[in-house]
Amino acid sequence: MFNKLTESLEKCPIVKRGEYNYFIHPVSDGVPIVEPSLLREVAVLMVKSLDLEGVTKIVVAEAMGIHIGVALSLMTDIPLTIIRKREYQLEGEIALHQTTGYSKGELYLNGIEKGEKVVVIDDVFSTGGTMKAILKGIAEKGAEVSDVLVVIKRGECDIGRPYKYLVEIEVTGDGVRVTDTKF
Template sequence: MDALERSVHEAPVIDRNGRPYLVHPISNGIPTLDPHLVREVVNGICQVADLADADVIATPVTMGVHVSTAVSLVSDIPLVVIRDRQYGFDDEYAFDAGDDRLYLNDVEEGDDVLVLDDLTNTGAFVAAITEALEEVGANVVDVVTVIRRVESEPVPMGHEVKSLLDVRVSEDGVEIVD
C-alpha cells in the first residue's frame, strides 16, 4: 500500500463546513488520479474482498465507480451503479441515504453482492446501501472501502466494513491508523 499511504499524506486537507476534509484522488479525482495508485487499490481490494462469493458488485455513484469498474474488469463480476437519478424502471428501488435519494436497479432477490466504496466516514451511507440491498432480497457478502475515516464512532450495521487504509483527518493533515 505504498502508493495509497503516500497519496493520503500528499493530498490536501481543506475546511469543508467546519470539518477537515481530505481531498484525495480516489475519492475526489483531485489531485490527478495516477494509474499506479488505481492498480494498487484494485489489487488491494482483490486481496481483501470476498470475490468468490459475489454475483455482482454494487457501488454508489460517483467516486466509487472508477475503482469498482476496475475491480469488475479484473474479476469479471458485473457492476451495478447505485445512482442519484431516477429512471422509472419497473424494478427500480428508491431509498434514502442521509440527505441523498438513491436508486437501485438490476439487483434481484438471492443475488450475492459485494459493496464497494471509495471513502467511508461514519459508515451511515454504506449502512443505508446494505439495508436497501437486503430489502430487495440480496445477500451482502462483503463490504469494502478504500479509505475509512476513524475519528468518528461508526454507525452500527450488520456487516463488517473492510478497508485498505484507516485514517484520521485533522487540520494538521492525515494520520494513518493501524
C-alpha cells in the first residue's frame, strides 16, 4: 500500500556534486514534480510515526523541509515554523551554522518560545550537520524536542539523540538502493 516513496527513490537520478553522489528526488528537491499521492503517503507515514502528544510547533528548515512541514501541519493542525536561510533580525532570532556533505551556510531560527514542545522533521539526513545545528538552536531557546523524524536517512547518521526515519537508503554513482523501511 505504501510503495510510492520506495519505488520513486529506486528510480531517481544521481548527479555529482564534487565527490558527493547527490540523489535527486521530489521529496528532497521538489523536482521534477511533487505528486500529491507521494506527498500524502509521506504525510500519513509521518503522522503514524511521530509522537505528537502536547506538541505546540512543527519545526522545519528551508527549503526542502517546507512542503513536508506544510503537509504535516495541515493534517495535525499544529503550527509550523520554518528555519530560514535569510536573517530577519526579529527579537530572539538565533543564527545557526549549517554544514552538509556538500555545502556550508547560515540558518536563522525564529518562532519558538522557552518551554514549548516541538517536533523537528526534515527531508534527508546525510552527515546530520543540519539537524545538529537545528537541535542546538532549539536547546538554546529552552524548548523541548519531543521527536525528530527524517523521511530519507542516507546511511549511518548520528545526530546525538534518537530519531525516526521512514526509509534508509544507500547511494552510489549508479543509483539509490532502499536498505530499510519503517512501514
